[in-house]
Amino acid sequence: GAVVSQHPSWVICKSGTSVKIECRSLDFQATTMFWYRQFPKQSLMLMATSNEGSKATYEQGVEKDKFLINHASLTLSTLTVTSAHPEDSSFYICSARLGISGNEQFFGPGTRLTVL
Amino acid sequence: AQSVTQPDIHITVSEGASLELRCNYSYGATPYLFWYVQSPGQGLQLLLKYFSGDTLVQGIKGFEAEFKRSQSSFNLRKPSVHWSDAAEYFCAVGTGSGTYQYNFGTGTRLKVLA
Numbered sequence: 001g002a003v004v005s006q007h008p009s010w011v012i013c014k015s016g017t018s019v020k021i022e023c024r025s026l027d028f029q030a031t032t033m034f035w036y037r038q039f040p041k042q043s044l045m046l047m048a049t050s051n052e053g054s055k056a057t058y059e060q061g062v063e064k065d066k067f068l069i070n071h072a073s074l075t076l077s078t079l080t081v082t083s084a085h086p087e088d089s090s091f092y093i094c095s096a097r098l099g100i101s102g103n104e105q106f107f108g109p110g111t112r113l114t115v116l
Numbered sequence: 117a118q119s120v121t122q123p124d125i126h127i128t129v130s131e132g133a134s135l136e137l138r139c140n141y142s143y144g145a146t147p148y149l150f151w152y153v154q155s156p157g158q159g160l161q162l163l164l165k166y167f168s169g170d171t172l173v174q175g176i177k178g179f180e181a182e183f184k185r186s187q188s189s190f191n192l193r194k195p196s197v198h199w200s201d202a203a204e205y206f207c208a209v210g211t212g213s214g215t216y217q218y219n220f221g222t223g224t225r226l227k228v229l230a
Contacts, residue, residue, distance in 0.1 A: 032216070043206060043220045044160075093159060097216055103148050103167055104210070105218055109159035 001027050004096050006108035013084055014116055021079045021111045023094030029074040030096035034105060035067075038091040050077050084115040118143040120209050122221035129197050130229045137192040137224050139181075139207035148210035149190040150218070151181055155203045163205075166190060177201070202228045 003026040013019050023033055031052050036044040048064075050056040050071035058064045066088075068080040077096075081088050091112050095105035119142045129135055141147055148167050152160040164175025171183040181192045190207060207221040 034217070041225075043222045046217060049217065091157075095218075103216065104150075104165065105216075107152075107160045107162075112157070 002098055002106045003027055004030075004094065004106045004108040006092075006094055006111050008111060009109060010112040010114075012114045012116065015085050016083055018080055018082045019084055019113060021081075021092055021094075021113075023077045023079070023096070023108050025075045025096040025106070028096075028098050028106075030077075031074065031099065032097040033071055033077040034095045034097075035069060035077070035079050036093045036095070038093060038110075040091075044093060047079075081113065084113070086115045089113055089115045118147070118209050118211060118219045120207050120219050120221040122205075122207055122224050124224045125222070126225050126227065128227040128229060131199050132196050135192075135194045135197045135201070135226070137205050137207075137226070139190045139192065139221060140188050141190065141207075141209045142188065143209055143211075146185075149181075149183060150208040150210065151175065151179070151190070151192050152206045152208065153177075153203045154206065154223075160206065163192070197226075197228055199228045199230060202226055 005024045007022045033050050035047045037047050038044050047062045048056045048058045050069045052071050056069035071077040091110050093110045095107045121140045123138050150165045151163040163179045164173045166173050166183045173181050179194050205224045208218045210218050
C-alpha cells in the first residue's frame with residue numbers, strides 16, 4: 001500500500017513552453033503533498049507544500065508564478081512549470097502524506113524534465 | 117530549526133566489508149528519522165525509519181540504524197556490503213507536527229569495490 005505515481009516519468013520540451021507533472025496517490029487519500037526538486041548529484045530541495053483545496057505554500061526562493069501547483073483532489077496534485085527554460089531542467093519528485101495524521105511521506109518515482 | 121548533516125559526501129568500501137553511514141540531526145523534540153536510498157535516475161526507496169521505541173531499527177536489504185539521542189545521531193549500518201548497494205543514501209528528519217515537512221541531508225554516495 002501507500003503507492004505514489006508520477007506522470008510523465010520523463011519529458012523533453014522546448015524553451016518557453018509549459019509542462020505539467022502529475023502526482024497521484026494510488027491507494028490512499030493524501031491531504032498534503034509535497035514537491036521537491038533535485039539537481040544532479042545533490043539532495044532534494046523542498047519546493048512547496050500543497051494541501052487539498054487550498055493554495056500551496058512555497059519555500060523561500062521558489063517562484064510561485066513559475067511553478068504552479070494545484071491540489072484539487074485528495075489523490076492528485078499537479079506541478080506546472082510555466083515558460084520553461086533550460087535552467088528549469090531537473091528531477092522533480094513528489095510525495096504524499098498518508099491521511100491527516102500520518103508521520104511519513106511516500107515518494108513518487110520522479111519526473112526528469114529537460115528543457116531544450 | 118531542524119537540520120540534518122551527513123558528514124561523508126563519498127564513501128568507498130570493498131564488497132563484503134562492513135559499512136556505516138553517519139547522520140546527525142538537530143531538532144528540539146523527538147524526531148522522526150528516515151534513511152532512503154537512490155540509484156541513478158531513480159526515485160527514493162525507504163530503507164528504514166524510526167518513530168519511537170526500540171532504538172535499533174531493522175530495515176530492508178540487511179540495513180539497520182541506531183538512534184542515539186545523546187549524540188543526536190541515526191547512523192546506518194550494514195555488516196557486509198554487496199556491489200548492488202552502490203547508490204546515494206539520504207538521511208531525513210521529519211518534524212512530526214504541523215505540515216510535517218522533511219529535511220534531507222546532503223547525501224552520501226557509496227561506491228563498492230569488487
